[in-house]
Amino acid sequence: MLEVKNLSTYFKQGDSTVKAVDNVSFSVAKGEILGLVGESGSGKSTIAHSILKLIPASASVSGEIIFENRNLLQLAEPELIKIRGSKISMIFQDPFTSLNPVLTIGEQIAEVLRFHQGMNRQQARDRAIELLETVRIRNSGLRVRDYPHQFSGGMQQRVMIAIALACEPEFLIADEPTTALDVTIQAEILRLIVELKEKFNLGIMYITHNFGIVKNICQRVVVLNKGRVVEEGETGQIFSNPQQAYTQRLIECLRVLTHPPTPSLSKRGGGVLSADGGELL
C-alpha cells in the first residue's frame, strides 16, 4: 500500500552534505506492521518525515513515495494537507513540540474528530474523553481541559497516540511512540495498535530501537545503518538468523543490560529483568 523507492534525503550542513537517507527502498502492505529499526542517527525519523514531505526546503529529497498510485513527493502542498492526518497519520518522536501549546488536550483531539469524522462539538468532546481513557489517562473528564505542559512526558506521548486513533487513518507512521512508557502501559498501547490494525486493515510503519517490541508486533523488519538498508526480512528470520554483524550487535547488546553484573541477580538468569527485551533473551 505504501512503497518507498530509492529515497534519498540529504541535508546541507555548513559546507558539507549529510546523507541522512541514502537510496532506501521498501514497502508496507495493507494489514502489515513493518518495523523500522536502527541505531540513533541512522535515518529512521528522516524517512518518516520524507514520506509526508515534512523536510526543510533546503534539504534535497529524491526518489518516489508511492501511495494510492500517486507519488507523494510530487504532490502540491494542498494535496498533501489532505493526506496528512486523514489518510496517513503520524505519531511524532517528540510529543511536546508536536502538540499545540495554546490549545487544551481536549480541543486538540476534538478538532481531529470534527475534521475527520464530522462529529459535532459535544460528540467530539465526549469521544475525546473516551480516547484519553483508552490510553489510560486517569480522570480524563477533568484532564481534557489541561494544556500540554500540564501533562507528564509519558502522558503527552499517550495524547499523540489518542490523536492518531482519532484520525482513523489508512496508514500509520509511529516514530518511537512508547519510549516514555513503562512496560505495563506500553503493552496496552501496543495491543491498541495491533487491534487498530486488525479492525481497519491498516498498514503501519513502526519505528523503534526496541527489538522486544519488534518481535512482538512486527511481521517484517527493515534494519537501517547510516542511512542505508542493511537487512530486510520476516521478523522470525531476522531474529533467528541475523545476516549482518550490525543487526547481530543490536540484538546482542540487550544482553549486557538484561544480565547485570551482580551475582545475586545473575542467579535469576536475567529473565525477570528483561522487561524491555521481552522473553527473547
Next chain:
Amino acid sequence: MIEIKNLTKYFGPVCAVSNISLKIEQGESLGLVGESGSGKSTLARMILGLISPTSGVVLYNSIGKLRQECQIVFQDPQTSLNPRIKIGEAIGEPLIIHKIVDSGKLNVERRIKELLDMVKLPASYADRYPHALSGGERQRVGIARALASDPKFLILDEPVSALDVSIQVDILKLLKEIKQRLNLTYLFIAHDLSVIGYMCDRIVVMQNGKIVEVGLREEILANPKQEYTRKLLQSTLAV
C-alpha cells in the same frame, strides 16, 4: 547529602507529589521508578528548586553552590536546548559560567570536543543547531551539557529512553565510570527496570505521588512487595 521532608505538590486539584520524605546519601545512585504520571519529574524539579513545593522542604548540605553542584538531564531534551544556540555553545556555556576551564577559547573548545566524544557524537556537531540532530542525538547532548559543569549531584530523568541498546550501554557505562571516578551522587529516573537494575544501588518506587516501596536493588528486584513493582518485573510485553 540531600534530605527531603514531607514534600507535597499540588497543581490545582491534581496532587502530583504527596508527602514524600527521602534521604539521598553522598555517593549513592538512587533509582526512581513509577508509572507514567506518578510524580517522578515533579519530585526532581522540586529537589532542584525549579518549582516550589506546596509544602515541605529540601535540605542540601551546602545550599550556596546548589546551582553548579546539582545538574539535571531533562526528560525532554528539546525543551532544555535553545533552538537558536549551537550545540557547542550550549555545552560550553556552563564551562564558562562556572569557570570550569580557563576561559581560553582553545581550552573550552577542547573540552566541548571531549564531552561530545564521551557521548559518542562527532566533534563536528558542535557547529549544528538542535533541529539538525536526531532525537537520540539531542538526548546525548543533554547528558554532555550536564556533565560539563562538573556536578556533584546529577538528576537524570529518563536519560537513555530514546537510545538503542548499543548506545544505551555505552552511555550507562560512561555514567557509571564517571560516578565512581568523581564520587558523584545520582538520582536516576527511568521506567525501564533493567536500566535501573544496572545503574542503581537503591530503588524507590512511586505510585500516584507517593512512595510505595524503597529498598536495596537486590531486595526490590528479588522480592518486590508491591503489586506494581511485581508487574513491572513480570511484564514481558505479551500482546
